[in-house]
Amino acid sequence: MELLALKSKLFRKYLYKEILFKLNRWTISSLFIGFLIFLPIGLVILHIGSFTANWRHITDTVLITYSINSIVLVLATVLFSCVFGISSAWVVTNYKFPGHKIFRWALVLPLAIPTYIAAYAYFDILDLFNPFLIWLRSSFGLNTMQLANDMLVYLMTALIMGSVLYPYVYLLARASFESQGGHFINVGRSLGHSGKSIFWKVVLPLSRPAIVAGISLVAMETLSDYGAVKHFGIQTFTYGIFRTWLGMGDLTSALRLAVILLGFTLSILYLEKKIRSGARYGDKSTKSLSYKRNYLKGKKYIFALTVCILPFTFGFIIPVSRMLYWAWLSKNYLIELNIFQLTFNTLTIALLASISTVVLSILLGFSSKYFKSSIVQSSNRFASLGYSTPGAVIAMGALILVGYVSSAFNIIISGTMLLLIFAYIVRFLAVAYQPIISGFEKNCDELNDASKTLGVSPVYSLVKINLPLIKNTLIAAGLLVFIDATKELPLTLILRPFNYETLATATFDLSNQAQIIESSIPSLFIIFLTVIPIIYLNRRIGEGR
Amino acid sequence: MSTILTVSNISKAYKKNNIHALSKLSFECVKGEIVSVVGSSGSGKSTLLKLIAGLEIPDSGQIILNDNVVNGESIFVQPENRNCDLVFQDFSLFPNMTINDNIYFGKNAPDNKSMIGELISLTHISDILSRYPHQISGGQQQRVALVRALANKPSLLLMDEPLSHLDSALKESVRGELISILKTLEITVLIVTHDAEDALTMSDKTVVLNQGTLEQFDTPKNVYKYPNSEYAANLFGMTNIIPLKLLPDSNYFFNQSSTGQDVISVRPHQIILDHGKKSTSLPEFICQVKNIYDNGRRCKIELEYKGLLLVAEIENDNLLNIGETKSFYIRLN
Numbered sequence: 001m002e003l004l005a006l007k008s009k010l011f012r013k014y015l016y017k018e019i020l021f022k023l024n025r026w027t028i029s030s031l032f033i034g035f036l037i038f039l040p041i042g043l044v045i046l047h048i049g050s051f052t053a054n055w056r057h058i059t060d061t062v063l064i065t066y067s068i069n070s071i072v073l074v075l076a077t078v079l080f081s082c083v084f085g086i087s088s089a090w091v092v093t094n095y096k097f098p099g100h101k102i103f104r105w106a107l108v109l110p111l112a113i114p115t116y117i118a119a120y121a122y123f124d125i126l127d128l129f130n131p132f133l134i135w136l137r138s139s140f141g142l143n144t145m146q147l148a149n150d151m152l153v154y155l156m157t158a159l160i161m162g163s164v165l166y167p168y169v170y171l172l173a174r175a176s177f178e179s180q181g182g183h184f185i186n187v188g189r190s191l192g193h194s195g196k197s198i199f200w201k202v203v204l205p206l207s208r209p210a211i212v213a214g215i216s217l218v219a220m221e222t223l224s225d226y227g228a229v230k231h232f233g234i235q236t237f238t239y240g241i242f243r244t245w246l247g248m249g250d251l252t253s254a255l256r257l258a259v260i261l262l263g264f265t266l267s268i269l270y271l272e273k274k275i276r277s278g279a280r281y282g283d284k285s286t287k288s289l290s291y292k293r294n295y296l297k298g299k300k301y302i303f304a305l306t307v308c309i310l311p312f313t314f315g316f317i318i319p320v321s322r323m324l325y326w327a328w329l330s331k332n333y334l335i336e337l338n339i340f341q342l343t344f345n346t347l348t349i350a351l352l353a354s355i356s357t358v359v360l361s362i363l364l365g366f367s368s369k370y371f372k373s374s375i376v377q378s379s380n381r382f383a384s385l386g387y388s389t390p391g392a393v394i395a396m397g398a399l400i401l402v403g404y405v406s407s408a409f410n411i412i413i414s415g416t417m418l419l420l421i422f423a424y425i426v427r428f429l430a431v432a433y434q435p436i437i438s439g440f441e442k443n444c445d446e447l448n449d450a451s452k453t454l455g456v457s458p459v460y461s462l463v464k465i466n467l468p469l470i471k472n473t474l475i476a477a478g479l480l481v482f483i484d485a486t487k488e489l490p491l492t493l494i495l496r497p498f499n500y501e502t503l504a505t506a507t508f509d510l511s512n513q514a515q516i517i518e519s520s521i522p523s524l525f526i527i528f529l530t531v532i533p534i535i536y537l538n539r540r541i542g543e544g545r
Numbered sequence: 546m547s548t549i550l551t552v553s554n555i556s557k558a559y560k561k562n563n564i565h566a567l568s569k570l571s572f573e574c575v576k577g578e579i580v581s582v583v584g585s586s587g588s589g590k591s592t593l594l595k596l597i598a599g600l601e602i603p604d605s606g607q608i609i610l611n612d613n614v615v616n617g618e619s620i621f622v623q624p625e626n627r628n629c630d631l632v633f634q635d636f637s638l639f640p641n642m643t644i645n646d647n648i649y650f651g652k653n654a655p656d657n658k659s660m661i662g663e664l665i666s667l668t669h670i671s672d673i674l675s676r677y678p679h680q681i682s683g684g685q686q687q688r689v690a691l692v693r694a695l696a697n698k699p700s701l702l703l704m705d706e707p708l709s710h711l712d713s714a715l716k717e718s719v720r721g722e723l724i725s726i727l728k729t730l731e732i733t734v735l736i737v738t739h740d741a742e743d744a745l746t747m748s749d750k751t752v753v754l755n756q757g758t759l760e761q762f763d764t765p766k767n768v769y770k771y772p773n774s775e776y777a778a779n780l781f782g783m784t785n786i787i788p789l790k791l792l793p794d795s796n797y798f799f800n801q802s803s804t805g806q807d808v809i810s811v812r813p814h815q816i817i818l819d820h821g822k823k824s825t826s827l828p829e830f831i832c833q834v835k836n837i838y839d840n841g842r843r844c845k846i847e848l849e850y851k852g853l854l855l856v857a858e859i860e861n862d863n864l865l866n867i868g869e870t871k872s873f874y875i876r877l878n
Binding site for chain 1: 619650697
């Protein structure tokens with residue numbers, strides 16, 4: 001009885017301290033918005049219990065295949081991304097050689113190329129291996145050739161995806177090498193270690209958290225890809241979702257697959273958190289220190305050049321050159337394609353998505369930081385799950401939500417821009433929220449306390465202090481969402497309004513109709529639209545060093 | 546004199562580190578008083594300021610400000626409605642605003658133009674009003690932060706280590722200016738400091754905090770001369786803890802928790818070298834000189850008296866040698 005009274009007293013205290021004292025217009029709106037953004041994912045999870053007759057067929061025939069294919073593809077892509085990303089990051093941060101400054105930013109450019117466009121650019125890559133496969137068939141029989149062919153498909157798909165996704169690892173590893181490397185490289189050198197020994201013994205273990213973060217981004221992008229895996233015929237979960245839903249017409253089973261896919265991505269997130277939490281040895285106080293970079297000559301120079309040229313060529317030069325060549329060949333198609341309308345549509349939707357995502361991130365981030373509300377913080381964490389959720393899953397969740405709303409209020413939202421923008425917000429909130437919340441944390445925490453004690457309102461604080469202090473972060477956050485929204489495919493394919501084409505959907509549709517050459521025109525426009533903000537952001541990171 | 550602030554049984558624990566920052570702390574501040582809060586690192590000083598300012602919520606207890614309960618079991622007044630300004634340790638000037646904009650930022654500041662004008666001339670910052678915080682010195686930043694807080698006409702001013710960022714030369718002059726401004730305005734102030742000299746020179750009363758609990762609440766002079774614990778004695782500089790039985794005439798003593806015996810805190814300057822012309826009836830201490838540290842005009846000497854190590858501070862003209870035995874006496878009060 002006494003224990004019960006004590007528990008109820010503690011609960012009452014918690015209720016007042018953490019919830020009631022912090023409830024106001026800001027926190028209530030944030031909680032509501034957070035809930036709304038999480039709702040599509042929550043609704044998909046709720047469907048784990050639903051069954052149809054097809055499900056048994058799926059589990060008996062393709063579920064294992066989807067799982068193995070997804071895991072193998074993720075592992076192989078991560079491997080290529082790490083080899084490309086870590087080696088090039090180390091070379092450009094630790095050595096000087098003719099061209100190292102150009103490669104420092106050029107190595108980021110493959111980020112402008114979505115995986116499906118990279119796949120189309122290399123659509124005939126497997127043809128290169130035909131003589132080898134023919135030799136295998138004549139020497140070892142059909143089965144061996146088939147096995148080698150399957151392996152080559154995986155290997156090439158992973159190589160193609162890795163060559164455009166490695167910048168995630170490269171960017172984070174580079175930032176980590178530069179920020180904490182400098183200090184410890186100096187220490188290592190003063191203790192008589194060589195560059196190689198410092199890299200393996202000090203810098204790489206120190207940068208593990210950053211590299212793991214990059215790897216998890218690569219893994220999630222690989223899992224959510226639809227265009228590339230469809231093109232090369234690799235049956236992953238995302239592929240399975242589309243096939244079950246659109247091919248078999250079974251939304252319920254597609255939703256169950258979506259839940260499993262969500263489980264995969266959440267496991268990656270959990271794993272990442274687990275690995276990073278054990279690695280709290282980042283010295284925050286250590287600012288980027290200058291250290292003498294060795295000037296490379298001779299064989300070492302050629303090696304460093306190769307390390308930089310390989311990923312850049314695979315990930316940018318070859319796809320863009322081929323696209324340019326194909327675009328030249330199909331230039332007459334430019335008018336028929338109505339490219340300006342496609343660009344306008346893409347820009348409209350990407351800009352609307354960027355602005356609304358940034359505005360909502362400001363509201364959510366400010367409420368959580370200014371009022372130090374733990375429940376808003378938790379709600380924001382749930383709302384940020386969309387970035388680790390494949391676009392197809394979010395699209396399905398949004399459709400379920402729309403179904404409920406339509407039947408409750410008798411209005412039609414499906415197939416509208418509003419729904420598409422909402423889904424973009426769900427998908428990309430974390431992209432804007434993360435930099436904005438760290439901007440608030442870094443620049444405004446104590447200043448907000450000062451403004452509170454000076455008696456001004458939260459709106460006044462937000463407008464006069466917070467927003468001016470993080471305006472560069474806001475621009476960066478908006479550009480990050482813009483880049484992702486311009487490239488987004490699966491979500492747009494499912495939710496776009498009728499007859500509403502974007503550059504991404506046009507690229508997909510054309511390649512789906514075996515018009516790869518013609519698809520180069522919208523592809524180039526996507527690359528052009530995303531490459532400019534990427535260069536801007538990369539320069540900002542360089543300046544911030 | 547009316548009471549401005551009443552802190553009653555305030556407790557606060559941080560779950561993250563499972564640390565009890567404050568435990569059942571109670572004290573009062575009277576109008577116009579300057580009260581210092583001293584304690585070692587982690588004693589809960591800054592937490593106390595944050596609780597009073599409303600930037601943190603206590604786990605239990607009550608805070609009454611201007612006769613209004615601002616923290617209670619089911620009451621929490623938001624910081625912006627407390628009329629209680631906090632000057633932060635790093636001053637927290639808004640970097641995107643000029644000094645003038647910083648000063649006029651507070652809710653009530655636009656209504657107090659004439660007072661702000663006086664404060665600006667009093668603090669000698671009139672020629673830096675159009676500059677930005679990063680363009681002025683640490684001492685100027687400190688004064689701007691003070692003016693910004695005072696411009697809001699708070700009923701209680703809270704200051705978190707206001708002098709800790711200043712070098713020793715600047716600290717002396719700023720401390721003097723600060724005392725004169727605060728006394729001129731007759732404002733009630735609660736100052737957190739780890740520097741005993743700040744507490745001694747600036748405040749009317751001192752709250753001594755030890756691991757979140759109240760160790761002593763008295764005038765700084767009394768805490769210095771008559772500390773009620775070894776912890777409080779050590780906070781106010783070097784001291785000798787001497788068993789009461791060696792000075793039985795003393796009216797003042799406290800119980801030493803580690804040994805359980807009654808002891809007295811004797812400051813180094815209270816140990817006097819007996820030049821042979823003994824004019825006092827105080828007990829004599831025949832000590833051996835163990836070490837001499839020359840500080841210039843004065844010197845610090847380590848003495849041994851029947852196994853007890855003592856530190857004395859005497860004039861440097863006494864020609865003492867290490868190893869020799871001399872007679873000393875202790876001047877109480």
